[in-house]
Amino acid sequence: MKNMARFYFDHASTTELDPRVKKAMEPYWEKKFGNPSSIYAEGREAKAAIETARKTIADLISARPEEIIFTAGGTESDNLAILGGVRGHRMSSRTSDVPTPHVITLKIEHHAVLRPIEELEKKGLIRAAYLDVDKNGLIDLAEFRKSLTENTILVSIGYANNEIGVIQPIAEISKIIRKFKKEIIFHTDACQAASYLEMNVQKLGVDLMAVNGSKIYGPKGIGFLYARNGIKLEPILYGGGQEKGIRSGTENVPAIVGLAEAFRLVQEQRKKESARLIKIRDFIISELQKKIPEVVLNGHPTKRLPNNVSLSVLNAEGESMVLYLDAKGIAASTGSACTSESLEPSHVIMALGLAFEYAHGSLRFTLGRKNTKKDAEYLIKTLPPIVEKLRQMSPAKFSRKK
Amino acid sequence: MKHKTTKADVEDKGANACWYYSDLVKEHFFHPRNFLKKDPGPGKFDAEGEVGNFKCGDIMRMWIKVEPKTEKIKDLKWRTFGCGPAIASTSAFSEMVLAKGGLSIKEALKIKPGEVVKKLGGVPSRKIHCSVMADLAFKKAVENYYKKAKK
Numbered sequence: 001m002k003n004m005a006r007f008y009f010d011h012a013s014t015t016e017l018d019p020r021v022k023k024a025m026e027p028y029w030e031k032k033f034g035n036p037s038s039i040y041a042e043g044r045e046a047k048a049a050i051e052t053a054r055k056t057i058a059d060l061i062s063a064r065p066e067e068i069i070f071t072a073g074g075t076e077s078d079n080l081a082i083l084g085g086v087r088g089h090r091m092s093s094r095t096s097d098v099p100t101p102h103v104i105t106l107k108i109e110h111h112a113v114l115r116p117i118e119e120l121e122k123k124g125l126i127r128a129a130y131l132d133v134d135k136n137g138l139i140d141l142a143e144f145r146k147s148l149t150e151n152t153i154l155v156s157i158g159y160a161n162n163e164i165g166v167i168q169p170i171a172e173i174s175k176i177i178r179k180f181k182k183e184i185i186f187h188t189d190a191c192q193a194a195s196y197l198e199m200n201v202q203k204l205g206v207d208l209m210a211v212n213g214s215k216i217y218g219p220k221g222i223g224f225l226y227a228r229n230g231i232k233l234e235p236i237l238y239g240g241g242q243e244k245g246i247r248s249g250t251e252n253v254p255a256i257v258g259l260a261e262a263f264r265l266v267q268e269q270r271k272k273e274s275a276r277l278i279k280i281r282d283f284i285i286s287e288l289q290k291k292i293p294e295v296v297l298n299g300h301p302t303k304r305l306p307n308n309v310s311l312s313v314l315n316a317e318g319e320s321m322v323l324y325l326d327a328k329g330i331a332a333s334t335g336s337a338c339t340s341e342s343l344e345p346s347h348v349i350m351a352l353g354l355a356f357e358y359a360h361g362s363l364r365f366t367l368g369r370k371n372t373k374k375d376a377e378y379l380i381k382t383l384p385p386i387v388e389k390l391r392q393m394s395p396a397k398f399s400r401k402k
Numbered sequence: 403m404k405h406k407t408t409k410a411d412v413e414d415k416g417a418n419a420c421w422y423y424s425d426l427v428k429e430h431f432f433h434p435r436n437f438l439k440k441d442p443g444p445g446k447f448d449a450e451g452e453v454g455n456f457k458c459g460d461i462m463r464m465w466i467k468v469e470p471k472t473e474k475i476k477d478l479k480w481r482t483f484g485c486g487p488a489i490a491s492t493s494a495f496s497e498m499v500l501a502k503g504g505l506s507i508k509e510a511l512k513i514k515p516g517e518v519v520k521k522l523g524g525v526p527s528r529k530i531h532c533s534v535m536a537d538l539a540f541k542k543a544v545e546n547y548y549k550k551a552k553k
Contacts, residue, residue, distance in 0.1 A: 317459065319485035320431075323423075327432060337459040338485035343528065345459065356456045360483075393437050393489065395452060395463035395481035 007330045007375050011215070011307060011368035012162050012192055017258075018217035024261040025219065028254035036251050037240065046253045053260035060267050061209070061226060062200045069225045069243045070256050074191040077210030077225040078112040080236055080247070081187040082156060085208065086120055087234035089153045089185075102151040104129045106139060106158070106168075107351040113156050113189055114347075127151075135353055136300035137166035145176050154185045159193035159204075163335055163348040163364060164299030165308025167197065174205025185231060191215050191223075195266040196274045196306050207231050211263065213255065217369065218262030222255035277306040277367050280376050284309050284365065287380045292387050294400060298349060298362065307367040312349065312358040314398050316390040321363055324386040330379060335362040357398045423486055424523035430490035435497050438465060438479035447477070449550055451542025453535050460484035462492055462539040468507065468547055475504040480539070487525045488533040494521045495536035507544055513537055 008016075028049060034042030036050050051065065058065040071077045082103070089101055103117055107130045120126045129147045134140055139157065148155075155177055160167045170188055177184050187208035190199065194211045201209055208231065212223035227233055227246070239248030266273075288311065289295050298310040313321065318336025325332050335346025337360060345359030352358075365379065423431070447465040454461040460483065467477035478499050482492045495518050499510045515534040519525050525534060 315483065317484050317488075320489060323431065323486050336485070338488075338529075338533075343459075356459070360456065360459045390483075392439060393434060393481055394461070394483035396456065396461050396483045398456065 004329045007371075007378055009309075009365040009367060009371065009375075009379065010331045010333050012165075012305075012364065012366035013333060014214045014220065015217045015368055016370075017219060018262055018265060020265060021218055021258045021262045025254040025258040028257055032253075034253075036253065037242065046251075049253055050251050050256045053256045056260040056264055057224060060199060060263060062202045063226055064229065066244070067226055067229055069227055069247050070251060070259075071223045071225055071247055072221055072252070073214065073223040074110075074189065074210055074212035075112040076236075077212065077223045078110070078156075078187075078189050079116050080225050080233065081208040081210060081227075082113065082116040082154065083120070083236050084233035084246070085154050085185045085187065085231070086126055088232035090125070091234055092232050099151045100124070101126050101153040102129070102149050103127070103154045103156070104131065104144070104147050104152060105156045106131050106133060108133055108137060108161055108164070108166075108348045109156065109158050110162055110189055110191075113158065117156070133166075133351055136303070137161060137164050137298070137348075137352055138300055138303065139168050139173065141169070141172060141176060144173065145180070148177070148180045148184070150181075152181070152184050154187065156187040156189070159188045159190040159197065159209075160305050160308075161299070161348060162192050163346060163362075164310040164352075165192070165305035165366075166299040167193070167303050167305065170204045170206060178205065192305060194263065196270050196277075199267065201226055201228070213259040213262055216262045216266045219255045219258040222252055222259045224259065273369065274306040277371075280367055280371060280373055281306060281309055283373065284376050284379060285311075287376075288383060291380065291384045296358065296400065298352060298354075298358070305366075309365040309367070311363050311365075312354070313361040313363060313387055314357055314400060315394050315396055316361050316387045317394075318360055318362055320390050321361075321383075321386060324390070325382065328382045328386070330382060333364045333366075335364070336360045355398075357396075423490075423525070426494075426521070426523040427487060427490040427525060430493040430522065431486045434489055434493040436479055436493065436500065437496075438481050442479075447479070449543050449547035451539050451544070451546050453538045453542055454484070460488045460533055460535065462488070462535055464492075464536070464539040464543045466540075466543045466547060469504075470551075473507045475499050475507065475510055477504075478540075480536070485529070485533055487522070487529045488535070490522055491515075491518050491525065491534040492536045492539070494518050495540065497521075499540070507547075510540060511537075511544065513540075 034046035036047040054065045054068045103126045117128050121128045185207045188206045189210045191212050195216050207228040209226040214220040237248050294314040296312050318334025319338040335349045337345040349359040349362050448468050450465045452463040463481045465479045480492045482489050
């Protein structure tokens with residue numbers, strides 16, 4: 001057990017740190033430790049490092065350096081976009097009797113997007129629309145167009161979903177928004193997309209975009225929010241006024257340097273790596289469906305991230321499968337109720353219009369840089385007997401044919 | 403067989419509740435006792451009972467064979483759909499009932515979920531309510547047994 005090889009298939013959860021990123025960060029722990037706000041040499045050196053990082057990131061997404069705000073990760077970036085965007089709108093309206101602002105999002109969004117929207121809604125500060133997706137997890141553009149109102153101030157739609165990997169047509173959504181009303185803020189959570197997809201904000205047509213380090217072979221606890229010039233954001237943290245006053249707190253210099261280097265590396269390799277992973281992804285999907293009866297793919301078969309395999313294995317419970325896989329050296333995740341904090345099944349799988357049975361039996365394998373076809377073969381060999389055993393143990397015989 | 407037990411979190415530590423399972427939970431989960439492999443032929447068991455549903459994510463079914471005079475449980479088999487503790491607790495419960503040549507119905511009905519949890523060296527508390535349901539499945543099977551016996 002101790003020396004068993006591990007097969008890590010949970011890169012949507014987090015990635016290992018790229019050694020090149022670690023190397024880039026190295027000087028900023030001990031040698032170049034200054035506070036970027038200080039005027040003397042140590043401070044200037046740290047300031048230069050974060051400004052270089054800012055420029056690197058801005059260039060990669062065709063933005064201006066001043067449009068990049070460093071945060072403590074994806075959750076903070078999403079919260080800043082939503083809470084900051086809504087509060088910014090309220091602050092900029094001159095009269096007090098403005099109509100309640102309207103926010104649009106999708107039912108399958110990450111909790112870092114849904115929870116702040118729900119909070120604002122509960123407090124009566126906004127009205128919110130949570131749009132359905134189709135059975136493939138894609139937005140219905142006609143329905144989206146219809147949901148836009150005169151009071152809509154913000155739209156938040158994730159670029160690629162964390163559970164089912166489905167990629168939304170961000171540029172098309174942007175065109176629909178702009179045609180309707182120019183001033184609506186369009187935010188996208190791009191945390192899962194950053195390693196594999198086009199991140200040019202001009203092409204995407206977004207005003208706000210959240211990215212974090214821990215999904216792109218960078219450090220944890222760091223991220224950025226792209227905020228187009230002219231978008232009024234109210235801070236959610238107040239203090240020393242760093243990051244143009246939008247995000248107070250001494251900058252996490254080593255992590256910022258690491259984030260920029262990690263983002264540069266994944267973007268540099270994204271096309272080649274995507275092509276490599278798509279082959280392995282599709283191999284796993286087709287082989288597992290061949291070897292295990294009653295397995296369905298969650299999410300669109302091609303409009304999905306190159307590294308995402310999301311399956312529902314009927315009559316086998318997710319947590320049990322994850323534990324059995326773990327014992328065989330495989331790391332994977334599930335949307336089963338049993339593993340969630342709330343003991344509720346995945347809201348994403350449920351939003352696909354499927355029965356509970358599908359969420360309880362959901363399994364997610366997300367590939368990464370070190371995964372090879374050989375790893376995939378091991379997975380394909382290991383999962384079927386586990387499913388067979390659990391199904392043998394199960395009194396339930398749910399069939400999708402029913 | 404001797405088991406080394408690690409301390410599992412019996413107490414709920416709130417939002418950061420730990421998901422580690424004790425060695426005993428793992429032992430029962432990976433090597434479940436008394437689960438029903440093949441669908442039983444007629445007369446193999448006297449009664450059966452099921453609890454849970456797909457909505458909550460755990461389903462348990464239990465079959466019992468009873469010695470009519472003594473009302474001793476001669477055999478008990480089960481099937482469970484659910485998480486680690488759901489499977490492990492049913493397995494542990496079946497061992498408790500079948501210990502010493504089988505408890506009587508009356509004795510077996512006295513087994514509380516807490517005793518099953520204890521036998522497993524602890525289960526994360528949030529999981530007890532939804533997963534440790536073997537006693538309820540057993541109760542259903544006993545009801546089914548008496549209903550049949552009356553007829």
